Amino acid sequence: MRSAVAATAMNHQQARVSPPLRWLIMGAVGLVVAVGAYVWRYSGSPSAQTLGDLSELFAAVVAAVSCAGAAYKASEERRAWTMLALAATVWALGMAAYAWYGITRDHVYPFPSVADLGFIGYAVPAAVALFMFPQRRQNLSFWLRTGLDALVIALAILFVSWSTVLGPLYRAGGAVLTQITGLAYPIADVLILSLVLTLGMRRPAGQRMPWLLLGGGLVVLSVTDSIFVFLLSAGQTGLTGTPLVLGWMAAWFMVALAPWVPRSPAAAEVRRDVALAIELVPYVPVFFAALVSASVVLSDDRFLFTTGLILLFAVAWRQVMIVYENVTLTRDLEAKVAVRTAELAGLGAIVQASADAIVGRSADGVIRSWNPGAERLYGWSAEEIVGRHEEVLVPADRREEESAVLERVRWGEQVPRYDTERVRKDGSRVPVALTVSPIFHEDAVQAISAIGQDISERTAKDAALAAARNEALESSRLKSEFLATMSHEIRTPMNGVIGLTSLLLQTPLDETQRQYAEGVQGAGEALLAVINDILDFSKLEAGKVELELADFDLRGLVEEVASLFSLTAHGKRLELVAYCRPEVPALLVGDGGRIRQILLNLASNAVKFTATGEVAITVRSTPEDAGGVTIRFEVADTGIGISAAARTRLFESFSQADASTTRRYGGTGLGLAISRRLTEAMGGEIGVDSEVGVGSTFWFQATFPVAAQTQVAGQHLTPDLLEDVPVLVVDDNATNRLILQSQLTAWGMRPDVVEHPRSVVARMRDAVAAGHPYAIAVLDMCMPETDGLELARLISIDQTLNDTSLVMMTSTMQVDVAELKQAGVREWLTKPVRSSEFYDRLMRLMAPKAASAASAASLTGELAPRTVAAASLGRVLVVEDNALNQLVAEGVVSKLGYEVDIVANGAEALQAISTIYYSAVLMDCHMPVMDGFTATEEIRRGETNGDRVPIIAMTAAAMAEDRERCLAVGMDDYVSKPVNVTAIQDALTRWIRTQPAAAPMLTMGEQAQPNGDGSVIDMExxxxxxxxxxxxxxxxxxxxxxxxxxxxxxxxxxxxxxxxxxxxxxxxxxxxxxxxxxxxxxxxxxxxxxxxxxxxxxxxxxxxxxxxxxxxxxxxxxxxxxxxxxxxx
CATH class of the missing domain: 1.20.120.160 (HPT domain)
Structure with missing residues (x-):
């Protein structure tokens, strides 16, 4: 009901002039007065003419802008205001040309000129606009009267204009163009005046104020133009610097205000005196024509005589039509009264016989009619209630609500049926369904009808149904609470069965026993999955699940989910992609585990029900005002699709889209129900868009706070290395291309994407020839026609493309590393590609290029070659491919006071050492691309000046042959993993400070051994x-x-x-x-x-x-x- 009250208040406000509009009116009046005072004092002077020209131009521009704004906001009147905006624009262009003549020719204005085209041509769109304003449907007689009124008005105005302006101009002769231009002004004025008066007579009462301003403005404009032409023909000059300018200004300001003045929200009844004045409007120009005819000799002017004769005939014809209409109206009215009386009698019989309570009220709420149904429902007789206010029927606590409804109906709104209560004569309450409608008379609300239906029986049934539903929900809650409480007792024996079966499989068994044991294990795991689903759902129903609020890495979570299904997707030859858009925050606050559970459910279904094509997991975000962010997760597939009927029950408990689905794919049908409950618990929503045979897109979204950003440890390379780097992406899958292009663009790179590999080499050669070679090419392994490996070979054998580094995307982890290296591939990643891993590989490729092209400053700031920063104990290079080991090694070495650089293989180590002085190198022995042994040999081979960098082996191998091999290739020391702080400190201190010429015996770090107490993790x-x-x-x-x-x-x-x-x-x-x-x-x-x-x-x-x-x-x-x-x- 608050909305109703607000709507009513708004309607009332429409009837008053708003403060902004009032200020605009005052400003327009003030400007007209100021200009009028100046031109009155300095009439005809050059300054007055310049001010007048510019003031007229300003007023026309204001009118054009105002009408354009009205066209933008209006609906039914859009075309009319658009044409008026065009008319004002045409006139303003003419005025601009006129003002230009005045300024550049010392106020000597040519006549005729280009300006006259605007002053006369505006009449065409203005006349069209007047016809485009909506009109109420009328009969043929109405339009005949309207046409006759237009003829009378036009002839009378033409008579006056010919007598005063047109005739003298015509008889004066002169140049043809000058005469035509002079005659065109009053003709255009006659057209506009006739239309304004004719159409203005027929406007509804509620629209007469806007039409008065619009029509009045056009009338003032036409009259001012006629006076201008008359004075100009009489030889006067400098007219735009005289008070005549006030007419043009006032005219356009009135047009500008017309669209914005308030209109009546409902049409009011036309008063009798106003109706009489409207009917007399056509006689106003006839009266002036009669006055003018007294001062001319009609026999001397044939055109004027003919016009006057036709005018008299038209006036007489109009009078005859009025008499005919009155007679017809009287006769028709008698027939209508008889018919209406019969209709009312029939309606009265229906109302009296109706079982519903039908009550008629006046607009202010006084009861005027009361049928027998109302007597039975409310207990009041007609004699007792008619004449009293309806408040006697309304309970005190509902009167505000009813008052708001009554106010809406008074303004002509049809209120939908609603349920409420009424008070009987004995004081008891009765529930009723009310339909309240306005009763109109000549577009005004005259009365209000209310039809009430007793809904006591329905209300009782609804209450009983609600009680039964609550009882069922309580029973379900108790069942779910019991299952949630029994979660531990149910899961524990199942875990025991599975665990003991796993131990049994590790004992010596014959083939039959092993087959049985594996069957038990598989069945137990399937049963545990079903039990887990049921118990999770029961917890959700019982309200036992509490969401955690903790920081979580959204990108890592999404990529982890995708990696879990990568092998399954690859086995089905599906393309699996996972992508978080760049604007998605890195860290959010929420229950990451539950989000992971929802994504696992959706991704599992997508992979399960997709036979060919792709599965894409995408995440996008929308910022919220409160500092949070709305995250939308989408899992799209090209699977079997879901029909519209099946989608309605898809998220219900124990339900799948088709019964055959359970038999073919298995499952409890609880996954989506659990996902829906979890999403709702987070305050979000979940849904699906699908088309049978095309695929489905499951989505869910929720709002999360953004966590405080923390810097990732070990991130030394700056994103500037990737800024504006050209990269070529070759992939036949459209989704992959879109994701890679978006990622690379977000990192500041300039990606070009190509679908077919056949044109890649030529494209890369063209880029080299143009001086913009691609720094990196990202290739998909599996493509039609030419696969990624073959394309890499073609690129590698072309000497002109040697500066382009190749990155391979593969859907399988079983890659032939030697074959990739031979083809020139520098880096390779397994799909779905983790964005962080992809980013690291790109940075790894660009770091050496940046270092060799610019200096080592990209890695070390302003550090000069072969020097060490004085603020640290030295700079140490850690060569390690494992991200976890990189993290640990960096933490240990940094803690000891050394600066640290991290590279992932021996090849990168060689590039780093070639540009930066390192006090020591911690070298892993087993790495892809180039292992530690080969890297050490290459480093020692390049040390020709006796400046030997200490290299300390750091590996998990503890065998004697590994130790001997380290010595053989030129390593200086040896530290075992896990990395021991004391061992690292001793080794670095020994080699960085002493730099001995001969290598000592290698010291073995402590090898991790199982704890004697059987603990899982070494707490030390x-x-x-x-x-x-x-x-x-x-x-x-x-x-x-x-x-x-x-x-x-x-x-x-x-x-x-x-x-x-x-x-x-x-x-x-x-x-x-x-x-x-x-x-x-x-x-x-x-x-x-x-x-x-x-x-x-x-x-x-x-x-x-x-x-x-x-x-x-x-x-x-x-x-x-x-x-x-x-x-x-």
């Missing part, structure tokens, strides 16, 4: 990580845990494939990589098992799947333990 190692990095009590531990959790699934999957394919070298490499990460984080049992697998692979022993299963169990224990640690952080 945890304490070391807490001491490194930020001084917040946690140090590097949270970042290291997150990096470990992200890397382990990928490494473990590579180990599984190596065992399945019998690839011992690949298994040894993956075991070595996982051992280093586990040792750094203190997962001693995992590290020990990785050491066993690495040893077995190096000796060529058969690959042990049981050992791998044991490793998975230990890794799961370590990961869960670390996750608990991270949640505490």
């Amino acid at each position: 190692r945890q304490a070391v990580l807490r001491e490194l990095g930020p001084d917040d009590g946690w140090g590097l531990l949270p970042a290291v845990v997150r990096a470990f959790s992200q890397d382990c699934p990928i490494i473990l999957e590579a180990m599984r494939r190596a065992v399945e394919t019998g690839d011992s070298p690949a298994l040894g490499q993956s075991a070595h990589q996982l051992k280093g990460a586990a040792s750094n984080i203190g997962a001693v049992s995992v590290a020990a098992l990785c050491q066993q697998m690495e040893d077995a692979s190096s000796t060529g022993a058969p690959l042990d799947s049981e050992l791998l299963a044991q490793l998975e169990i230990e890794l799961d224990r370590a990961t869960r333990f670390l996750r608990d640690v991270l949640s505490a952080a």
Whole structure:
């Protein structure tokens, strides 16, 4: 009801002139008075003429702008105000030309001139505009009367104009063009005056004020023009510097105000005196024509005589039509009264027989009629209630509401049916459904009808239904609360079954026993998944789920979800992409785990139900006023699609789009229901857009606070390296191209995207020839016609393209590294590509180029070559490919007071050492592209001046042959992983300070061993990580845990494939990589098992799947333990 009150208040305000409009009117009047005073005092002077010309131009421009604004806001009158804006613009152009003549020719105005085209031509769009204003539907008689009125007015005005202006001009003769121009002015004025008076008579009462200003302005303009022509023909000059300018100004200001004056919200009844005045309007020009005829001799002017004769005939015809209309109206009125009386009698019988309560009220609420249905419903008889105010029926607590409804109806609004209450005669209340309608008489609300229906029975049924629903909901809540409480008791034995089955599979079993045990394990895991879904849903129904509020990395979360499905998608030959738009904040505050759960549900369904094509996970954001941001997640696929009927029940519990879906794909049908509940718990919404046979887009969105931004540890390279770098993207998938283009553009690069590889080499040659070669080319591995590897070979063998670095995107982790290197590929990434990893690879490629092209300042600021900053103990280069190990090594070395640079392989180390002086190098031995052994040999080969940089091996290998190999290639010392602060400090202090010529015996760091007490994680190692990095009590531990959790699934999957394919070298490499990460984080049992697998692979022993299963169990224990640690952080 508040909206109704507001609407009513707004309607009342429309009837008053708003303060801004009042100020505009006062300003216009003030300007006219000021200009009038000046031209009155200095009439005809050059300054007065200049002021007059510019004032007229200003007034016309104001009118054009005002009418254009009205056209923009209006609906029915848009075309009319547009044409009036055009008319004012045409006149203003003519005035501009006229003012130019005055300024440039010392106020000697040619006649005729270009200016006259504007002064006369405006009449055409103005006349069209007058016809375009909406008119009410009328009968033929009305339009005949209107045409006759127009004829009378036009003839009378033409008679007067010919007698005063047109006739003398015509008889004066002169140049043809001058005579035609002079005659055109009064003819245009006659046209405008006739239309204004004729059409103004027929305007509705509520629109007469705007029409009065508009028509009055055009009338003043026409009269002023006629006077101007008359005086000009009489030989007067300088007329725009006389008070005549006030006519033009006032005319256009009136036109400018016309669209904005308030209009009546409802048409009022026309008073009798006003109606009489309107009918007499055509006789006003006839009266002036009669006065003028007394001063002329009609027989001397044939045109004037003919015009006067036709005018008299038209006036007489008009009088005859008026008499005819009156007689017809009287006769028709008698017939209508009889018919109306019969209709009212019929309606009265219907009203009296109606079971509903029908009440008629006056506009101010006084009851005027009361049918028997109202007597039965309210208990009042007609004699008791008629004449009383309706408030007697309205409960006191509902009177404000009813008053608002009554006010809306008074203004002619049709109020929808609504439920309320009424008071009976005995004081009891009765629920009723009311339909309240206005009763109009000649466009004005004269009375109000109210039809009331007793809804007591329906209200009772609704109350009973609501009670039954509440009871059912309470029963469901109690059931869900019971299941949520029993969550632990149900899950514990299931975990026991699965765990014991896993242990059973590690014991010696024959083939049949193993088949049975694996069947039990698979069935148990499937049953646990179903139980988890049911229990999660029960918790949501019972309101037991509490959302956490913690900072989380949205990009990392989305990319992690995509990586979990990468192998499944690749197995189905699907393109899987994940992309957060650049504007999405890096850190948000919310329950990242629950968001991950929703995304997993949606992505799992997308991959499951898509046979061919692609699955795309995209995230975009919209800033909110309160400092938060609305995040929209979309998971789009090219799968089977969902029909409109199925979408209505898609998010319901235990429901899938089709019963056959459950049989074919499995599942409980709870995933989307859980997602909907979680989304609603976050205050968001979830939905789906789908087309059968085309695909589906599931989306959900919610608003999150933005977390305080923190700098990522180890990020030394500045984004300026990528600024304005040209890069070529070659990918046949449109979604991938769009995502890569958006990412690269957000990083300041200049990407060109190409769909077909056949034109790539030619395009790259053209770029080189134009002097803008591509610095980087990003190639997709799997493309039709020419695959990425073949394209890379073609690019590499072209000597002109040697400066372009190649990056390969592949959908599989099983890549032939040697083949990629041979093809000239510098970097390769596995889809779905993590944006952070992609960014790091690009920075890695550009850093050496920036260093060699400009100086080492891109990496080290203003550090001069072969020097060390005085503020630190020295600069140390860490060569390590594992992100977790990079993080730990950087924290340790920085803590010891050294400056640190990080590179990811031996090739990058060579490039860094060639431009920057390093006090020492910490070198990992096993890395892609170029390992530590080869890099050391290359470094030693390039040291010709005896300036030897200390190189300290840093690897997870602890075997004697590794130690001997380090010495053999020229390394100076050896530190084992996990990185020990004391060992690193001793090694750096020893080599940076003493720089001995001969290498001492290598010192072995402490190798991580399983704890004797059976603990999962070495807590001493945890304490070391807490001491490194930020001084917040946690140090590097949270970042290291997150990096470990992200890397382990990928490494473990590579180990599984190596065992399945019998690839011992690949298994040894993956075991070595996982051992280093586990040792750094203190997962001693995992590290020990990785050491066993690495040893077995190096000796060529058969690959042990049981050992791998044991490793998975230990890794799961370590990961869960670390996750608990991270949640505490």
